[in-house]
Structures are given as C-alpha cells and as structure tokens.
Amino acid sequence: MFNADELEALRLSIVVATSSVLLTLPISVLMSWLLVRGRFPGRWLVDAAVHLPLVLPPVVVGYGLLLLLGIRGPVGHWLYLSTGIRLAFTTSGAIIATAVMTLPLMIRAVRLTLEGIDRGLEDAARTLGAAPIDRFFTITLPLMLPGIFAGAITAFAAGLGEFGAVITFASNIPGETRTLPLALYTALQSPTGDASSLRLAALSLGLGVMGLVAAEALSLGMRRRLGRG
C-alpha cells in the first residue's frame, strides 16, 4: 500500500516529532516557571524571545539556526571541533529545528496551567513540611500535567508537519531529514508523484486525527481525575 520511501518518511516524522517533544518538555516547564513565577529584570525580553518562532517565517528560523549552529556558525563550529557533532543537515538538526518551532506552543499550554494553579495549595504543602523542590515535584508538577500533555500533543502534531525550518536547517535528505511534509513536497515536484502525494497526504491526515483523538481522551481523563469534568 505504501512504498518503502513513504514509510521511511512516516518513521522519520514520528522520530523527529517525538524527539522534539521530549527535548522541549523540560525546557518548556522550566521556561514557564521562570516566566510565571520568576522575578528578574528582562523577563519581558525572554517572554518575547520564546514567542519569536510563532511570528517569524519558519524559513527565517531555519536560516537563523544555520547561522548559529551550522558548521561555520559560532556554536556549531565549536560543537564540531570539541565533539565532532554536526547538527545542520542531520536528523538531529531536524529535531532541533522542529523543537524551536514548537517550543512556543508548548510553553503557552504549560504556562496557562501553571498560572491556573492555586498558590494556596503550595502554601498548604509548605505547612505540611514540604521544601521547595519537594513541593514542585509532588504538588505543582502533577497539577501542571494537563497543560503539559495538551502542550505535548499540540507540539507533536505541529512537529509532524514542520516544513520551512527543517528544510532550511536540515535540508531534504531521504532517510535522514525527509519527513512527511518534505516527502510530500518532493513527490509534488516529481511528474510521476501524484499517487505518492495522495498517500502521503492521507498518512498526514491519519496521524493528525489520531493525535486529536488521543489529546481529547487524555484531557477528558485528566479532568475527571481532578473533578473538573
């Protein structure tokens, strides 16, 4: 039904989207914490910076990553010299490009639940003898889970479809960085790619619908558990 290249694109899309979610999860929790609870000068600047990928054309983000993390970029050069790792034009690069693009979505969702948490519950935990880190892992983080899940699923779905930043920073290498949207784009460019285009589009649609259903089921379960359903 699907040829090997299409299945490879599907596999790669899932790998890239999953890895980028895993990468952004801790970052988004930390950033949300800083943005909601933090009191430091320049907070608005950080706030604006994490939202930048939302308003910039993805190609610009990809280009920015290339300038920074590319083999001749300051960070990329140093990374290559010290560890031999190349990010540009690799699967890792695709993951990073996707992570940067989806981070604002994740942070928005996580931040919203964090803002909704009753600080009184944390005070109650304090009176019961819980120190700050203990409190975070036993009260705050569990209460943030609905937002974290919602953010993760949105970011996963968005990550499956990330195109501009990936193709700019990681290029369109079969089996390495050619995810579903890139494969679809490639098929569209080919005079014989009509059937393949349709199949790839159907795959994307299927994945998207599955994501939506999973998200709905998860959030319903979580709301029930907390008695907000």
Place this chain on the structure above:
Amino acid sequence: MLDIDLRVTRDSFQLDATLNIPTPSITALFGPSGAGKTTLAHAVAGLVPACGRITLDGVDLLDSKRGINVPVERRRIGCVFQDARLFPHLRVSENLLYGYRRHQGRAYATTEDVIGLLGLETLLDRRPHQLSGGERQRVALGRALLAQPRLLVLDEPLASIDRARRDEVLPYLEVLRDRYQIPMLYVSHQYDEVLRLAAQVALIDSGRILAFDTPAALSVSPELRSRVGSAGVGAVIETEVTARDSSTGLITVALGDHSLRLQGGGDVLGTRLRLHILASEVILATELPQGLSVRNAVAGILERLDDESNGLIVATIAVGNARLLARITRSAVDDLALTTGRQVWALVKAASLTLGVYRPL
C-alpha cells in the same frame, strides 16, 4: 506559651499584635472581616512576611533582630484553611499522609487514631472533589494533625460550610483538643463557635488587639459587645452542675454565691459548663417579685448602664464575682429609677438557658 509580638505591613493595611498565649489551649482570634485575624494567624505560620518575634514553647520561630525566620516548612505549625486546600490530584489517604511522611521525630498522632477520631474510614479512597464541605474540612484537619504540628492554626475552617453542617466538624475539634492537648489558634468571626471552643479570646479589629481575655470576662466588656451583633450580647458564665433533679430535668449551677436552675439534658453532677445568658432573656426588678413563672431570681448590684446603638440600654449586674447582662429600655431605667450601685433582682427563665450551653472544659 506562644509569645507573639509582630508587625505586618501590607499595602495600606498594618497589623500590630502582641499576645502571650498559654499552651495548650484553644485561643480564638475573633473580630469582623478584614480585621487582620487571618493575617495574624498566617504570620504565625510563616505564610505572611512579618517582623518582630514569635516564640512557641521556647522555640524561636521569628526574631527579626537576631535574623531568625524559620521557614514555613520547618515551623511545624499545621494549618486548616477556610477552603480546605486538599490536593486535588491525590486521594484522601494520600492527602492525609502528605505531612505524616515528611515529619521528623516521634509521631504523637498515629494514622489509625486520627482516621478513627475524625471518622474518615469510608473516605480514604475518594478524591477531594467527591467530598462534601464538612468532609473536606475533616480531611484537612486530619492532614494537618498527622504532620505532628506543635500548633494548629484553624483559619475559619467552618466559614464555607452551611450552618447545618457545622456540627459535622465542630465536635471533632473538641475531640482533638481533648485527645492531643495541642494548642490551637482558631480564627473566626462567628461568636457562637468562639464561645463553644475557646479558652481565651483575642479580640481584633483594624489590625490591633483590642482585648485578650477569657470569654467570660470579654463577654461583659463593651468592646466585645459592639462586635457580636445585638442578638449575641449576653454574659458568659463558667460554672459547674451542683445539683440535678431527675423528676423535672432541671439542673442547678452556681452563679456567684447564688445558683441558677436550668433545663439541663443529661448532665451529671460536677460537669463544667459554659453558659451564655443572652441580655435579651434577663429581666430586671427592683424587688423580688411574686407569682412569676421565672425560676431564677438572683440579687445583684447594678454595676453599669451602657447605651446601645439601637436606643436600648445594656445593664451590667454584679452577682458576687460573676456578671450578668440585661437589655432594657430607657423608659424602664427611668421608671425604676435605676442607678449604678443599687441592688436589683435579675430574673432568668430556666428554659432560655439551654440554647447557650457549651462544654468547653
């Protein structure tokens, strides 16, 4: 002892409180909304930044001069909040164990004891949103207690529960007080709760302590009277049952060197009682009247007459060491030529006393 000498400044609000509270006992922080009761209680727990000094049974919790400020999580002060603040993602049993698992040293309150005393056996597997208001507060009480606190702060724990359900919680507070001898700060603006539970009352308004005394002494002070609403004005008397007539159901209690007879339920001899004799239920006479249904006539000296805001007058009558309050009209004062220092008879209906009988001791 719980020694408090602290200041809290928040926005336009200033709290200034000095209190030396004997422990263990229940101390009510009583006053109108916005008086600073909760702020004071939370400052003691460490939840509100304050400066000054707090010492609990010889342990310094706060001493701004010496730079001591024990963080909330190490103060060992349990809190029961008005909104319970149960952790919504944890079952009742996990809520109960949250502080228990974190306490250090020997546990004076065991899980079996607390669950049994508070009647929580059937609630353990539930989640907080499946509990009624009264059940929630009982769980919150158990959770705070299981953290083995040295002091319990109860911040209007009954305020969000309807009156009928309060009796689901109030008796448990008395049980805990008697069982564990734990000092409690009880924040309330409900006079009847205060009368029922407190050994001493701090009257708070506008961020200051106006009075600190026993309910009996405070009940006859003009400061308190203006803050309890005219329906609550009345003398509180600590007494004990000295006789019991099983055929009539009347018990006799001491009042100064007199005695009062009242409707007494099942009280046995020697039971200590706290009576709340409402000023509106006491009649004054200049001589001992004959042929009345009133069971109690006690002679006393008219000590003072205070104008109430509603045009009526509250008379304070000294009966030995005890005081009674009577609410009378201006014209009665004139007709009977009532002046302070003269002897009067205070008439109290036996039936009217049963409402205000508390067993706090």
